[in-house]
Each structure stands twice: as C-alpha cells, then as structure tokens.
Amino acid sequence: MRAVAQLCRIVTPLSTNLLHHLVQLGDTEVTSRTFEVAYDLDHPSGTDRRTETLSFERQRQAALSEIERRGNPDYDLSAYKASGCWRIPDA
Numbered sequence: 001m002r003a004v005a006q007l008c009r010i011v012t013p014l015s016t017n018l019l020h021h022l023v024q025l026g027d028t029e030v031t032s033r034t035f036e037v038a039y040d041l042d043h044p045s046g047t048d049r050r051t052e053t054l055s056f057e058r059q060r061q062a063a064l065s066e067i068e069r070r071g072n073p074d075y076d077l078s079a080y081k082a083s084g085c086w087r088i089p090d091a
Contacts, residue, residue, distance in 0.1 A: 004059045008066040010088060013079035020075045022063035028054045 004022060007015055033050040037043045067073070079085055 001058055001062065004062045008062065011070070012089060013076045013082070014085050016067065016070060016073050017075055017079055019063040019067050023060055023067065025056045025060060027056055030054055
C-alpha cells in the first residue's frame with residue numbers, strides 16, 4: 001500500500017498510466033503451506049497444500065480514487081514517448 005501511496009504523490013502522465021494498470025490488478029491465489037497427508041487417489045504424492053488469496057482491493061481503490069482526483073484522465077500511450085518521461089519530477 002505504501003508503494004501506491006508514493007505513486008499517487010507523483011503527478012505525471014506516466015504515473016497516471018501506472019495507476020490505470022493498478023486499477024485492473026486482480027487478486028492472486030498463492031500456496032501458503034504444503035503438508036503431508038495419507039496417500040490416496042486425491043493425493044497420489046502424499047502431500048496437500050493450502051492456498052490463500054492475496055487481495056489487492058485496497059491498492060485498486062487507492063489508485064481509482066487518485067485517478068478520480070486527477071479528473072479521470074484516459075490512459076495515454078503517448079506518455080511513454082515523451083522526453084524525460086521516466087524521470088521523477090522534483091518535489
């Protein structure tokens with residue numbers, strides 16, 4: 001969440017594009033634990049795993065709020081061609 005908050009402080013067309021990407025970021029399912037179980041048809045390897053979903057809802061909402069605060073600008077492909085587009089502006 002801190003990274004999104006820092007990105008919101010950078011007001012450039014490129015940072016706006018990155019916020020658009022964050023709004024579309026989906027949740028991710030990850031394996032949180034693998035453990036031994038009895039061998040059977042469902043567990044031929046003798047192991048099972050527990051999965052959890054990592055939610056990015058807070059990051060999506062923060063990015064969406066910032067895009068709205070900026071006046072809902074569209075995604076701008078030309079931002080990547082601008083001279084110095086990857087430079088972080090001075091505070």
